Amino acid sequence: MTKIKFGTDGWRAIIADTYTNDNLKRVALATAQYIKAEGGQAVVLGHDCRFAGSMFADLAARIFADQGLKVYLAQGFVSTPMVSLGVVLQKAFMGVVITASHNPPSYNGYKLKSAYGGPSIPAEVTEVEDRIADEVPATPSTTQAEFVAQGKIEYIDLEKLYVEHCRKAFDIEAINNSFVNLAYDAMYGAGQNVVRQLIPAVTELHCDYNPSFMGQAPEPIHRNLGELSALLAKTPELNAGLANDGDADRIGMYDEEGRFVDSHQILLLLIHYLHKYKGLSGKVVVTFSVTDKVKKLCELYNLDCQVTKIGFKYIAEIMTKEEVLVGGEESGGIAATGHIPERDGIWIGLILLEFMAKTGKTLSQLMDEIYELVGPFAFNRDDLHLNNELKWQIVENCKAGSYSQFGPYKIQKVEDIDGFKFYLRDDAWVMIRPSGTEPVLRVYAQAPTDEEVRQILDATKAALLEG
Known part of the structure; x- marks a missing residue:
């Protein structure tokens, strides 16, 4: 068997x-x-x-x-x-x-x-x-x-119980009566009924039952959400976009210009809103692939920050024992205080919609507040679809310290909490980690601009496949 x-x-x-x-x-x-x-x-x-x-x-x-x-x-x-x-x-x-x-x-x-x-x-x-x-x-x-x-x-x-739980926790009336006009992409997933109940005026994308997901993996990352991005960019009256994965525990968001607001930015926005605006405190727990800008913001706010291995289960275990303000991972699984110790894409979306409604600010304006505190940054991830033999050979090369640079980028130091994070400068790094469920090698990078992130990813891919 x-x-x-x-x-x-x-x-x-x-x-x-x-x-x-x-x-x-x-x-x-x-x-x-x-x-x-x-x-x-x-x-x-x-x-x-x-x-x-x-x-x-x-x-x-x-x-x-x-x-x-x-x-x-x-x-x-x-x-x-x-x-x-x-x-x-x-x-x-x-x-x-x-x-x-x-x-x-x-x-x-x-x-x-x-x-x-x-x-x-x-x-x-x-x-x-x-x-x-x-x-x-x-x-x-x-x-x-x-x-x-x-x-x-x-x-x-369960749907009714969940909707009632949300109505008790959030000022849903304030969201619905505010300037916020939401476009929601369910990616044919399980969040569709709840969002239309909570926000009746929502503009819907892929909010019908389609078990094939039209052939697309229902992961709320930018390359899978072109329709949502384009809709926001060309429709001035829409000023926020929310997307969830197939079982609605992950989140992706878009600002009023159709620009992707990724999980790193969402984590920073949550810390900023819950601590600076709402006066709440607690530990911040993030997985190894999350931007180090979270540590910087926690230092500014005097909040304890802990880094775990990849997998929300490690965050959840800490949440059951300690007061955690925000916990999250790069892949869009995020949890916050006041709810169960579970990533929840709809719940996190409601926190940020409430943040917009209460401040009268768009997501881009709120992100400007973040950049003033921690500096600008960009992040991206490539999924390299490789045969398992090559995937694990690259992992062995990382373990053996075979890489000293990726293209022009020299490696300054390495961390291996879960996968391998190669620091190229204080403000730039690249990380390599094999997927636990698919024949995929994930390559993540952070740098000050999108252009340099792309250069780092391309240089890293070339070096990995050469070797």
Whole structure:
């Protein structure tokens, strides 16, 4: 049987290749066994907009119920944060989301959520992983409807609970009555229903159900969001853009000119708003690939800043133990105080829309405030699609210290918290890290301008592929 391993954020695989009913049953049974071994009695379960999500959720629900667990099952697609919030509100032991997040449409996946409403910590994931048997368990003969009649599966409206939670936390009326005119790109993902409920006047893009995502991986990065950028650039009455990934836990934003506001800028805006404007404090936790401008802003505001390995689960673990103001990663997964310890693309978007509404300033004007504090910077990332042999050879070269420069850029120092960050100057660096879920090598760079970032990325790619 296929050995099933959980990556940075859950198990993901290609549908009908290794993401099959048989393998899902193995993972679901291992999850149920772990929950029962820990004394848990209930699980919250949902799926996003991916192909066969309902079928896979039905199968997992029946496995859980057959094992004696109470299952709170969402009907229709939901976002990952909705499931995480549901775990807390229902006081369940664990949550499971059938999703492959931002991966290409051929993938599906399986995320684990703990009782605190965030990603399960690595030790818990290992406990489940170690219980995955080689044998395929039998499919329960009891139908979902029969389990419902027995009270073992109960339908839950996670979307309604989430909307009510947002209305309590934000001044939604102020946002809707302000100068803010939002364009929203759901990327055919699970955030679409919630955003149109909270902001009825929103201009929608890709807010319908399409499990193929029109062939595009639903990752909210600039190269995937050309329509949203162009719409803002050519439509003066629109002055903010929001995009979420397939399960709506990641965020991308655009200013009134159609310029991308990336996760580094969003993190800085959040710290600025929550601390400087709202008077809140706490630790700031970011992953290794995030701009070092976050450290600089934290120093200015006398806030503690901690850097973790890549993966939101490391941030979530800290959030369960300490007061964290903002936690986030380069890939658009960001969390903030006052919510569950979970990245949530809609929630973070609402914070920034409220920031605009309360100050009367556009995102570009608010970013100008940030640049006055920490200086200008640019960031970009290339995903090099390589065969695994070459990908891992480059990683070995990095470990061995084989690179002294990339083109004209000489390496001054190296950090290897998770991947390899090569500092080229005080204000410029490039980082190399293999994807944990795809045959991809990610190359990140920061410099003062977009032009130099591009030069660094191109020089690095040439050096990697030469060697």
